Amino acid sequence: MSGGGPPRKRNFKIEAFKHRVELDPKYAERTWKVLEHAIHEIYNHNASGLSFEELYRSAYNMVLHKYGEKLYTGLQSTMTWRLKEISKSIEAAQGGLFLEELNAKWMDHNKALQMIRDILMYMDRTYVPTSHKTPVHELGLNLWRDHIIHYDMIHDRLLHTLLDIIHRERMGEVINRGLMRSITKMLMDLGPVVYQDDFEKPFLEVSASFYSGESQEFIECCDCGNYLKKAERRLNEEMERVSHYLDAGSDAKITSVVEKEMIANHMHRLVHMENSGLVNMLVDDKYEDLGRMYTLFRRVPDGLSTIRDMMTSYLRETGKQLVTDPERLKDPVEFVQCLLNEKDKHDKIIHVAFGNDKTFQNALNSSFEFFINLNNRSPEFISLYVDDKLRKGLKGATEEDVEAILDKVMMLFRYLQEKDVFEKYYKQHLAKRLLSSKTVSDDAERSMIVKLKTECGYQFTSKLEGMFTDMKTSQDTMRDFYAKKSEELGDGPTLDVHILTTGSWPTQPSPPCSLPPEILAVCEKFRAYYLGTHNGRRLTWQTNMGTADIKATFGKGQKHELNVSTYQMCILMLFNSADGLTYKDIEQGTEIPAVDLKRCLQSLACVKGKNVLRKEPMSKDISEDDTFYFNDKFTSKLVKVKIGTVVAQKESEPEKQETRQRVEEDRKPQIEAAIVRIMKSRRVLDHNSIVAEVTKQLQARFLPNPVIIKKRIESLIEREFLERDKADRKLYRYLA
Amino acid sequence: MYFLASLLNRIIFSLVILRFLTSDFMMDLGLLPERDADMIMVEGTSQLCNDLLVDPQDVVMLVISWHMKAATMCEFTRQEFFDGLQSIGVDSIEKLREKLPSLRAEIKDDHKFREIYNFAFAWAREKGQKSLALETAIGMWRLLFDGRHWPLIDHWCQFLQVKHNKAISRDTWSQLLEFVKTIDPQLTNYDEEGAWPYLIDEFVEYLTENGCVQRRK
Numbered sequence: 021m022s023g024g025g026p027p028r029k030r031n032f033k034i035e036a037f038k039h040r041v042e043l044d045p046k047y048a049e050r051t052w053k054v055l056e057h058a059i060h061e062i063y064n065h066n067a068s069g070l071s072f073e074e075l076y077r078s079a080y081n082m083v084l085h086k087y088g089e090k091l092y093t094g095l096q097s098t099m100t101w102r103l104k105e106i107s108k109s110i111e112a113a114q115g116g117l118f119l120e121e122l123n124a125k126w127m128d129h130n131k132a133l134q135m136i137r138d139i140l141m142y143m144d145r146t147y148v149p150t151s152h153k154t155p156v157h158e159l160g161l162n163l164w165r166d167h168i169i170h171y172d173m174i175h176d177r178l179l180h181t182l183l184d185i186i187h188r189e190r191m192g193e194v195i196n197r198g199l200m201r202s203i204t205k206m207l208m209d210l211g212p213v214v215y216q217d218d219f220e221k222p223f224l225e226v227s228a229s230f231y232s233g234e235s236q237e238f239i240e241c242c243d244c245g246n247y248l249k250k251a252e253r254r255l256n257e258e259m260e261r262v263s264h265y266l267d268a269g270s271d272a273k274i275t276s277v278v279e280k281e282m283i284a285n286h287m288h289r290l291v292h293m294e295n296s297g298l299v300n301m302l303v304d305d306k307y308e309d310l311g312r313m314y315t316l317f318r319r320v321p322d323g324l325s326t327i328r329d330m331m332t333s334y335l336r337e338t339g340k341q342l343v344t345d346p347e348r349l350k351d352p353v354e355f356v357q358c359l360l361n362e363k364d365k366h367d368k369i370i371h372v373a374f375g376n377d378k379t380f381q382n383a384l385n386s387s388f389e390f391f392i393n394l395n396n397r398s399p400e401f402i403s404l405y406v407d408d409k410l411r412k413g414l415k416g417a418t419e420e421d422v423e424a425i426l427d428k429v430m431m432l433f434r435y436l437q438e439k440d441v442f443e444k445y446y447k448q449h450l451a452k453r454l455l456s457s458k459t460v461s462d463d464a465e466r467s468m469i470v471k472l473k474t475e476c477g478y479q480f481t482s483k484l485e486g487m488f489t490d491m492k493t494s495q496d497t498m499r500d501f502y503a504k505k506s507e508e509l510g511d512g513p514t515l516d517v518h519i520l521t522t523g524s525w526p527t528q529p530s531p532p533c534s535l536p537p538e539i540l541a542v543c544e545k546f547r548a549y550y551l552g553t554h555n556g557r558r559l560t561w562q563t564n565m566g567t568a569d570i571k572a573t574f575g576k577g578q579k580h581e582l583n584v585s586t587y588q589m590c591i592l593m594l595f596n597s598a599d600g601l602t603y604k605d606i607e608q609g610t611e612i613p614a615v616d617l618k619r620c621l622q623s624l625a626c627v628k629g630k631n632v633l634r635k636e637p638m639s640k641d642i643s644e645d646d647t648f649y650f651n652d653k654f655t656s657k658l659v660k661v662k663i664g665t666v667v668a669q670k671e672s673e674p675e676k677q678e679t680r681q682r683v684e685e686d687r688k689p690q691i692e693a694a695i696v697r698i699m700k701s702r703r704v705l706d707h708n709s710i711v712a713e714v715t716k717q718l719q720a721r722f723l724p725n726p727v728i729i730k731k732r733i734e735s736l737i738e739r740e741f742l743e744r745d746k747a748d749r750k751l752y753r754y755l756a
Numbered sequence: 757m758y759f760l761a762s763l764l765n766r767i768i769f770s771l772v773i774l775r776f777l778t779s780d781f782m783m784d785l786g787l788l789p790e791r792d793a794d795m796i797m798v799e800g801t802s803q804l805c806n807d808l809l810v811d812p813q814d815v816v817m818l819v820i821s822w823h824m825k826a827a828t829m830c831e832f833t834r835q836e837f838f839d840g841l842q843s844i845g846v847d848s849i850e851k852l853r854e855k856l857p858s859l860r861a862e863i864k865d866d867h868k869f870r871e872i873y874n875f876a877f878a879w880a881r882e883k884g885q886k887s888l889a890l891e892t893a894i895g896m897w898r899l900l901f902d903g904r905h906w907p908l909i910d911h912w913c914q915f916l917q918v919k920h921n922k923a924i925s926r927d928t929w930s931q932l933l934e935f936v937k938t939i940d941p942q943l944t945n946y947d948e949e950g951a952w953p954y955l956i957d958e959f960v961e962y963l964t965e966n967g968c969v970q971r972r973k
Contacts, residue, residue, distance in 0.1 A: 706951070707950075707951030727957075730954045730957075731954050734927055734928075734953055734954065737925075737927045738887075738925050738926070738927065744927070744931075749931065749934055749951065
């Protein structure tokens with residue numbers, strides 16, 4: 021634009037047609053009649069004779085000339101009339117043809133609707149939106165819904181037919197799935213609400229009562245495993261049914277119906293079923309059944325916890341019986357092997373059938389922890405089991421086998437609440453193994469120590485390691501001793517000394533007995549040699565822990581080598597200077613304490629095959645009036661006869677009490693140390709918190725009794741480590 | 757009974773070194789006027805009781821000892837004796853005698869009773885011991901709780917003789933007072949988590965087992 025000022029008006033304008041095309045109302049009516057006729061023809065399958073273009077233009081003109089409403093209402097009423105006719109023909113269909121007729125008519129209607137919609141497309145796009153009317157296609161569906169589906173005569177019959185077909189298929193008949201598919205698709209097309217209200221809801225209800233009945237029937241006559249198989253089959257069937265001819269949205273719904281009726285409602289009965297329930301499956305290792313139960317029960321709320329709770333109570337009950345059965349407890353090694361077997365068995369079940377489910381693993385662990393600790397001899401027995409394995413059980417085993425077995429034992433160890441009791445016994449048993457050189461493999465021993473150290477820390481195993489060190493050092497010492505002193509010793513008895521550091525080894529104080537002079541001589545030489553190189557130490561002979569190999573010649577010249585304990589050696593050596601000795605003579609000559617003396621004499625004189633001594637009278641027990649004679653007539657098939665062994669075995673009742681007492685005594689300072697540690701850092705703390713903290717600190721070793729903790733606190737108050745707060749008597753203060 | 761018994765024991769078994777305070781005052785008391793004496797011991801205490809016209813078992817002796825901050829039963833040092841008389845506010849035996857009722861009444865005062873009670877532990881102890889011998893403790897308790905009416909006193913003493921048979925620690929002694937003051941005789945407000953000494957816990961158990969109280973477990 022050049023210059024300013026408003027744009028200059030142009031001289032020409034574009035105007036609408038000046039001459040109006042008025043539509044004659046009669047023309048409108050005529051046009052409508054044509055269209056109406058076309059609709060009928062379409063429904064009569066005579067569409068081929070129609071000209072699409074003409075019809076389209078007619079419709080277009082009507083709308084253009086503001087006859088849209090007439091067109092629309094005409095369409096409505098025509099279609100309605102049509103559908104009413106259709107409904108009658110459907111209604112008239114007999115039996116099985118009903119559904120087919122309905123389906124066929126539906127197909128027709130859809131085709132017709134499409135054509136009609138195409139013809140009336142202009143109206144659909146202009147008049148319909150502006151007048152807020154339902155679009156043609158939708159209108160067609162709605163009319164179908166209202167006049168066919170919701171038509172009384174058809175509605176119920178349709179539903180019953182569908183449900184009946186499904187029922188027949190459930191009962192094993194083969195049905196026309198394609199037809200079903202078509203019908204359900206029809207319902208979905210009419211709107212999800214139609215599908216749900218007119219089919220799905222009743223379908224679910226009927227299914228629920230069907231499965232309720234069937235499950236009741238099954239459960240009366242089937243065992244648990246078979247029932248679960250049937251339930252699984254039904255579930256799969258339903259899922260398949262949905263995928264074939266129901267709407268996908270029904271999948272979750274019907275599945276949950278089956279789950280509820282067949283599984284959830286009968287969970288407890290199934291699990292508790294006699295002779296075939298969960299317990300039987302566990303006992304008989306029925307992996308497949310268990311797996312099926314797991315997958316099925318996982319689908320329902322509380323399903324898995326039902327299984328888990330039952331399994332837990334079963335384990336606890338069986339476990340409790342196992343650990344309190346006196347028969348089982350006679351052989352500790354067998355007992356522990358049983359425990360290990362049970363653990364293995366259930367581990368496998370959880371692995372194979374329960375998919376390594378962690379919650380089940382935890383339930384297993386807590387059950388084992390529960391019943392293992394019911395028997396307060398469990399720590400001792402587990403130690404005896406390890407002793408047996410390390411002594412002979414693992415002979416010839418590969419390194420892997422050894423590791424596997426020890427790892428399994430460690431699993432049991434972890435369950436123990438009183439780990440300090442285990443430590444005490446392990447020390448005792450290890451000492452016996454080391455001193456009698458009865459260990460199958462040094463590596464295996466070391467491996468066990470390492471595992472204990474990993475589990476419990478350095479302090480737990482430091483003394484045990486000390487024992488190994490002592491053995492090694494003793495070997496070196498003996499080697500040096502013989503290297504330096506061999507000429508001096510000449511032909512005397514060969515000595516093998518184990519020097520034990522007090523504190524590392526289990527204490528068994530006992531006065532030394534009277535050694536035979538030959539032995540005493542060489543012992544003194546050793547003592548002098550040792551103290552010469554280790555100033556300031558004190559050596560005490562532990563005559564109750566040693567062994568001796570002695571050569572004996574009997575009446576007919578048979579020579580045997582006897583492996584005996586040191587005590588027994590002292591006794592036998594006395595018979596070098598006398599053929600017969602009374603009990604009192606022996607007692608005086610050896611100075612062995614009475615209890616041990618009786619035991620030794622028992623094994624020397626009263627055990628068949630080992631009776632190198634003869635006793636008069638020939639009674640079973642040793643009395644102080646007995647006399648003993650060298651048994652000239654002794655025979656044995658073996659050249660080497662083992663008589664005395666220092667083998668680890670289950671403690672007698674009084675021994676057990678003693679050990680238990682020592683453990684309790686050991687615990688007191690540990691509890692006090694924990695209390696002092698806690699109070700030192702917290703300064704002021706109330707009673708319950710102290711008990712909780714102490715328990716937490718010590719739980720790796722044992723479970724402290726709150727009453728004992730209270731007594732220790734009072735003892736510390738007495739010794740002025742703590743005091744009660746002046747204002748609140750439940751608070752304690754640390755006194756620096 | 758117990759108090760007297762232990763008093764007699766001391767008369768029989770202890771070495772009685774009679775050394776007395778030298779002063780006119782002491783001469784008034786009629787005690788032997790030996791030179792360089794500075795302790796009243798057993799016999800002297802007995803004499804004192806006579807002059808005051810009180811039974812040596814009388815709890816007022818405890819109150820007087822408390823005022824004197826006496827370290828040990830039946831013994832008074834010169835310092836303790838004079839300071840005590842001063843704190844009581846008297847300077848003659850007659851005046852002390854007159855004061856006796858009011859001294860006895862001090863037991864009734866809650867605050868003073870607590871102090872006297874706690875004082876009694878160390879006072880009744882054997883010299884050099886940390887704990888209080890059971891018999892002495894029982895005697896003291898009977899004496900102290902007689903005027904305060906603790907209904908469970910008999911059960912307590914019986915329980916100790918049957919179940920405990922050992923000396924009493926200081927903590928137990930002082931906590932018992934708390935127990936008497938706060939817990940009602942039917943033990944309805946006894947709390948197991950109440951950090952009571954274990955001896956008191958055992959006492960409660962004993963009472964429950966023997967049906968002396970009904971406890972809701």
